[in-house]
Structures are given as structure tokens and as C-alpha cells.
Amino acid sequence: MNSTSPALSVCVASRNRPDDVIRCLNSLTLLQHVEFEILLIDDASEAPIVDRVLPAIDPILVDRLQVFRHENNKGIPATRNELAERAKAPYLLYLDDDAQLLSAESVDNALTVLKISPEVGAVALSQSDETGKLLPGQPLAIEYRCYAPTFVGYGSLLRRDLFLELGGYREMFAAYYEEPEFCKRMLDRGFYVVYLPDACVIHYKSPIGRNNLVALRNNCRNKCFAAIYNEPSAMMVFSVPLRILLYVYKHWAYCRQHKIKSEFGASWIVREIQQNLPALWRDRRALKWSTYYKWHKIKQAPAYQPAD
Structure with missing residues (x-):
């Protein structure tokens, strides 16, 4: 170059x-x-x-x-x-x-x-x-x-x-x-x-290294981690349990649909949070409430119009 x-x-x-x-x-x-x-x-x-x-x-x-x-x-x-x-x-x-x-x-x-x-x-x-x-x-x-x-x-x-x-x-x-x-x-x-x-x-979405059940569990765990890192306390207290409950249902439904043995249930998520909580809390920096409001509004896809 x-x-x-x-x-x-x-x-x-x-x-x-x-x-x-x-x-x-x-x-x-x-x-x-x-x-x-x-x-x-x-x-x-x-x-x-x-x-x-x-x-x-x-x-x-x-x-x-x-x-x-x-x-x-x-x-x-x-x-x-x-x-x-x-x-x-x-x-x-x-x-x-x-x-x-x-x-x-x-x-x-x-x-x-x-x-x-x-x-x-x-x-x-x-x-x-x-x-x-x-x-x-x-x-x-x-x-x-x-x-x-x-x-x-x-x-x-x-x-x-x-x-x-x-x-x-x-x-x-x-x-x-x-x-x-x-x-x-x-x-x-x-x-x-x-x-x-x-x-x-x-x-191409290569199947190598992809696992839907792992994706489901890691998504839930990481959303809980993100809540601890970033959410205002009042939001975090409610959102983490709700995310775990939603995961329990999705995990059960996936295992039933694919006729596979259930694994990595709610207890796995809870253990991950417990084991990593000191590090998560150390790096916690709550974002502004207004940021979550803007996030919600942006989901409505306002048109991008560059300034002249």
C-alpha cells in the first residue's frame, strides 16, 4: 500500500x-x-x-x-x-x-x-x-x-x-x-x-460456529449484563427479571419445537449474573433516561435527511 x-x-x-x-x-x-x-x-x-x-x-x-x-x-x-x-x-x-x-x-x-x-x-x-x-x-x-x-x-x-x-x-x-x-x-x-x-x-450466514440455542441463551445473558452496566436503577430492577422470564419461555418453546433436551435454563443465566456481578457493577455507568426514550423513538425509523 x-x-x-x-x-x-x-x-x-x-x-x-x-x-x-x-x-x-x-x-x-x-x-x-x-x-x-x-x-x-x-x-x-x-x-x-x-x-x-x-x-x-x-x-x-x-x-x-x-x-x-x-x-x-x-x-x-x-x-x-x-x-x-x-x-x-x-x-x-x-x-x-x-x-x-x-x-x-x-x-x-x-x-x-x-x-x-x-x-x-x-x-x-x-x-x-x-x-x-x-x-x-x-x-x-x-x-x-x-x-x-x-x-x-x-x-x-x-x-x-x-x-x-x-x-x-x-x-x-x-x-x-x-x-x-x-x-x-x-x-x-x-x-x-x-x-x-x-x-x-x-x-451467506455460514452454519459453522452458529448454534441457535447458544444464541438464545447468550442474548438473554448479555441483555441482563447490559441492563446492569447501563440502565437506571429503577429500570434495571424490573428489566432483568423480565428478561429472564421471557428467556425461560423462549427456551422451553425452542426445545419443545425441536424435540431436544432442555439445557441452559434460568439457573444458568442467574449463575452467570452472580459470577460476573462484581465486574459488571464496577464498570456500571447508568445512561440517561432520555437516552432510552430516544432509543424507543428511533425504533419508529425517522427518515435520515442530511443537513444541506
Whole structure:
């Protein structure tokens, strides 16, 4: 790479998905008009992926690529925090390893939003198939550009300085709900998420490393952790028990539907809270009530209208 000051840092974390990450990286050839760097962390894959990746990616990407490896699995939040710390550009493009760019225009549009709207801290991209058809599970089920409560990890652009200033993701989460929790802290500081449904990222949703029951339990645990970290006391006292009760029902319904033995019930959630409560309480910084009101209003998807 010719410049020591790239305009964009493309950040990818991967674990046990070498074929997916090769496809992801090769899609970055679409960004030749942008001065960018690529940072890839192999988060303790069973077999190191670097020897698979380097011969398989387009030669024009090799000089832009830096590969790092964890010998022990640290999880997505910690790995993405490390990527942000290593990055040199003012903007971070986070991609899941099982995602790939559909077009350069998606990235260009997101960068434009960050450059012309200083109140926007992150841009959420949409997820699509290879034809550009939108998939279920978007940040919002909306067809116009709008403010959104959160982005999703498969594809997003963030301001690096703001991300680092806010402390990045909560590493205790390990996986799931780290983006919404971060976005609430960002909103508390006066920064917003904009969702661009016309800026697509192809997302293949690899089954490797995915488990619906683990996702269900970790989502509940991390929402409870987030409540302890961030919610005003009166809200937290009610929300944590309600989240556990809702989890009990969802967990029971999932196990019954799939005819599997129940595990990781409410007792697992309670133990996780008890074991981690000292650390959670030490880092607790209650957000403003007005932040939660704004969060609720933003769920109604007000249109994004950049200032002239």
C-alpha cells in the first residue's frame, strides 16, 4: 500500500471459516478507488488460516493485508476491539467473514453519510443474497434511509475515534448483543446510527460456529449484563427479571419445537449474573433516561435527511 494513512480500515475477524474469509477478502477488489487497508484476525481457528488465505486472494490485496492470530479464542467483541486499535484509518468497515461486498457503491454511500453528518457515529448496511435481494433480519424492516437503533455485525461502518473513546464492545459478552449495547452508549453521547437499505452486503450466514440455542441463551445473558452496566436503577430492577422470564419461555418453546433436551435454563443465566456481578457493577455507568426514550423513538425509523 502506497500510503501510510489509509482512508478506510477493513476489519475482519474469522474462526474456522477459511473458505468464507477468502471469498470475503476477494470482494474487496471492488474498492480499488479507495485507499484502504485490510486487517484480519484469526481468532484461534483449529488450523491457522493464514496459509490458506494468502495464496487464494487476489495479488493486489496482499500488500494491503495484515493477518494476526490468537492462540486462544477471545470472542467477537474482544477481537473487533483489537482490530479497531490496530487500524490506522478514521473509518472502520466491519465485515463478517461469511459476508462479502456486493458493490463499491454501498461503501461509498456509507462513507458519504459519515463525512457529511457529524452526528452519525455508525452506518448500518443491509444484508442481501448474491442478486441484491434483501434477506430477513435487517437492522429495520424499512425501505428508505432512516435512523436506526442499531447496526448488525455482518456489515457496518463506524468512526474509529468514537468507537475507541466509548471503549468499544463489552468483551464480557463474548458473542451476541454487543452492537445494540454499544449503540445505546453511543446514543447517550449524542451520536446516531443511520441505516441504508440500498447499501447491501451479501451475507451467506455460514452454519459453522452458529448454534441457535447458544444464541438464545447468550442474548438473554448479555441483555441482563447490559441492563446492569447501563440502565437506571429503577429500570434495571424490573428489566432483568423480565428478561429472564421471557428467556425461560423462549427456551422451553425452542426445545419443545425441536424435540431436544432442555439445557441452559434460568439457573444458568442467574449463575452467570452472580459470577460476573462484581465486574459488571464496577464498570456500571447508568445512561440517561432520555437516552432510552430516544432509543424507543428511533425504533419508529425517522427518515435520515442530511443537513444541506
